[in-house]
Amino acid sequence: MRASTVMLGALILAFGLAADAGPASAQDDTADTLQVPIVYLGEQVAEPLPLSLVEPVPTDKGLAGARLGIEDNATTGKFLKHDYTLVERILPGGADLTAVAAELSTAGQTLIVADLAADRLLALADLPDMANAVILNIRAQDDALRASDCRANVFHVIPSRAMKADALGQFLVSRQWMRWVLIHGINPPDQAFAEAIRRTAKRYRAEIVEERAYGFQAGSRRSDTGEQQVREQMIKLTQRLPDYDVLVAADESEVFGEYLPYRTWDPRPVVGTQGLVPTSWHRSQEQWGGTQLQRRFTRAFNRWMLERDYAAWEAVRSIGEAVTRTNSADSVTLRNYIVSDAFELAAFKGKPLSFRKWDQQLRQPILLASPLMLVSVSPQEGFLHQRTPLDSLGYDEPDSTCRLNP
Amino acid sequence: MKEVMALGFISALACAIGASTAGANTAYVSNEKGNTISVVDLEKMETVATVPVGERPRGITLSKDGKLLYICTSDADHIEVLDLETLKVVQVLPSGPDPELFVLSQDGTRLYIANEDNNFVTVLDLAQGVISAEIPVGVEPEGMAISPDDKIMINTSETTNMAHFVDTSTLEITDNVLVDSRPRYAEFTPDGKELWVSAEIGGTVSVIDVATRKIMEKVEFAIQGVRADTIQPVGVKITPDGKTAFVALGPANRVAVVDVASREVQDYLLVGQRVWQLAFTPDAGLLVSTNGESNDVSVIDVENRKVLRSIPVGELPWGVAIR
Incomplete structure (x- = not known):
């Protein structure tokens, strides 16, 4: 200081x-x-x-x-x-x-x-x-x-989380990846992001085919032999899911989301708080x-x-x-x-x-980025709004309960 | 001194006229991502050569005799000089870090270079090949212009949102004019009385009275069926008769035609995608625009206000100069 x-x-x-x-x-x-x-x-x-x-x-x-x-x-x-x-x-x-x-x-x-x-x-x-x-x-x-x-x-x-979830949702919908599996952590921020994803799915008529919660505690970032154990856990976590296009991770607490890519039972891309992430900067x-x-x-x-x-x-x-x-x-x-x-x-x-x-x-605009590359920027083409396409992200005036500066 | 300057100017002018009457004009286009200069024959309407240069070439300008092309190779942090006979880089000049755009003094002896990364305008003495001064300006200097009498140099700073007026004899800022967001380019009218400054994010062109340093008017743009926030003015060129301005509108994919006297937008010409910079042929018969996202240039008939042709060039075309 x-x-x-x-x-x-x-x-x-x-x-x-x-x-x-x-x-x-x-x-x-x-x-x-x-x-x-x-x-x-x-x-x-x-x-x-x-x-x-x-x-x-x-x-x-x-x-x-x-x-x-x-x-x-x-x-x-x-x-x-x-x-x-x-x-x-x-x-x-x-x-x-x-x-x-x-x-x-x-x-x-x-x-x-x-x-x-x-x-x-x-x-x-x-x-x-x-x-x-x-x-x-x-x-x-x-x-x-x-x-x-x-x-x-x-x-x-x-x-807001709603803006980020919408930014991600618009991208998934524009790729026609409409069937999502949502795996969320158990801490309040994870739940809050999951809730934002649910709202987005409803807005864009995507389907959350199954939700799973994961209560693992990560502990230390370091481990000499952890790679195999983690892989086994992720495979188990993602077994026997209904047919889906994309796995949405809701893990703001950083306890398991980064372990998901390439370790899922089915070969599916991971998006959300890890994998392809919506963020205002990258x-x-x-x-x-x-x-x-x-x-x-x-x-x-x-x-x-x-x-x-x-x-x-x-x-x-x-x-x-x-x-x-x-x-x-x-x-x-x-x-x-x-x-x-x-x-x-x-x-x-x-x-x-x-x-x-x-x-x-x-x-x-919200960026959608993989760990090393910018993949896309939302709002996506075709998500229009009478004021500005930027207002297609998050709670729009009619949906909001807030009325500042009338 | 003044006489010599004037003489130099006249001979340069004579050269330019000579070149234009000789017939075929050649456009040189910097390809920001391709790290090349495309050589475009404007009679054949095709790219006839592609010359590899240093990293991230952006602003380019011709020497007064039209024999050399100065190139801001931004990521190489210097200026390269391309001999237009041999198409070989014959000299590398210092520029300060990240040169983006520059302007050649009317007497051809100095390059004023905007260093986008470090908030300076660097003054390069071309005869000596050395940096003679650095002028602190606003954040992210970009647009550069020089008054017809060589007395005022203009720099625009993209994040500070100003046009800085620099006295070329003292190399000090005399005035700062606040314009709209992200000013990209500045252009004097041929009589030197007005300065036109484009604001990419503000979506306007400010017309500044050079005598009082006040904004007289802002030119605004509206295109049916095109979202307002995609109208992002960048390059501005004014015809030698001072009557018509052409303004490149970025992702609106159009070049606006503006009547200088009335400030009225008379036409929008559809060109390629993300149009940034413009240049006239020496006789101002043709205007060429660089279209960054479609990797081509558009050739515009100035008198008839018609887009004649688009010509593929390299990757991410940025600047253009024509002799």
Whole structure:
């Protein structure tokens, strides 16, 4: 925490120097510089590790994307006398949010990138000190946060599970792979993804021919002799299924999904939380200028950009875009701009991104990727919508119980 | 100095006219994924040669005498110089990292290069073959333009969403004009009074008054039966008489024809898929568009506003230059 603050200081210093050398030399008067502090609010909680040893386990997932976003904002800001800083607050697990909110509010730090689980996000949003804050959710994919639990001060940058399941479903249906087997884990996030898949199947008239739950506990990622045992278990798990086209894994907890491909009883592709995955970002995405973002990220942080990094980058850039266009750092002004028709974010997806008015979910194309390659991008051809095809993903206005910004 | 410059300009012009009256024009097309330059004979309407070059060739431009082709080989992180007689790379010039697009100064002595990866415009002295300056600009510099009097260089930055005005004598930014999302290309009108800047994600072309550095108007596009979010303006070319602008609309697969005076879109010409860059023949009789996804170029009759032919080139055609 302390080290990262120092690093950020160095970063800001570097920008100051760059600005001095260049065009901002005429702007030596700092009095009328607009200060834009953006808070990155995270919490130290255990997260499931990727089952594969090949996948790196970064300790700055999300935060790195926010840092890059600040850097991008700052480069633009130096031409406009907008000075961006990232206030990094990583709380100990279960910290007192009321105290944190009071502190942030007093410091005038009410633009918040929230790397929090759903319950903590809601608890924060409901505090009186946060009433006029702009809270950008980069972590919690829960559909309820966009429905019964939606809040006017919360924007969802990370796609909902429903959006991801629809993105996957559209692809399967367009390939006419209509008979699905759903195998889900037993933890609540696994169940939630499974529920999203059920909804999608119903929407697109695909058939879930059978569901199975799997309660295995993975334990260590490492094992000297585990390969045979795992294979046997997966074969057993997928035996005697009715005829099906594709196996949908719902294992957000990372306990068995990665073991499914090539180990099923029948030769069937695996999709869902493993195999072919729906995600808002992937290392293989280089279309629409994506290469530049990937390179900037990799150069700065020495690893791939992950989905949460991308969400954090989008969140910070959303604020940056609103500040650039309104010349204001006031959270209410920014909020009003972000939900307006004028707001558009260019985020290497080939289309302008914007927030749905009714639930403040960022609408965006969803990538479908195999471990090393981009396979497709949803919405798929032919999934139309009167507003934008992007609204064919997730809960559309008529289906949503949330009615923000009427 | 000024005289020499003017003389150089006139002789270059004479050359260009000479080339066009000589008959057959040749188009050079960079193929981003193919790592090649396609040589297209515009009389025969076919690709007559394919030249391997460095990795990821994107922006290309001709030397003022029309004998050399400068190539941004982006992933090779340098500029390659192709001799158009021998079709051999005869020189490799430094460019700074990831050169995407560049513009040659009117006097032919400098290349201003957009380094997409590191937020700089690099100034390359062609006589010395060395980098003479680096200008810090916004995030992801791309579009480059030079005013007819050689005094103003423009760079657009895709993520900062600005057109940066650079004084070519001091090499400092004098003004920044905020435009719509993801500006890709900038083009002066021949009289130097207006700057047209396309915004790929914003879906517009901003017309900037060069004197006041203010946006006067935004050209918008709407095509029946084509989704608005697929209309993504990239390349812009204005006829030498200053009357007509052609705007490549990306995945809308069309080139818009815009009346410069009224800003009115008069026509949409259907070309290949994902059309990005454009170039006129020296007499502006023909316009060629690069169609990235269909791996071809479209040849457009400028006066009659008709697409004459599409000609297959290499993989992912990006830039085009014609002599």
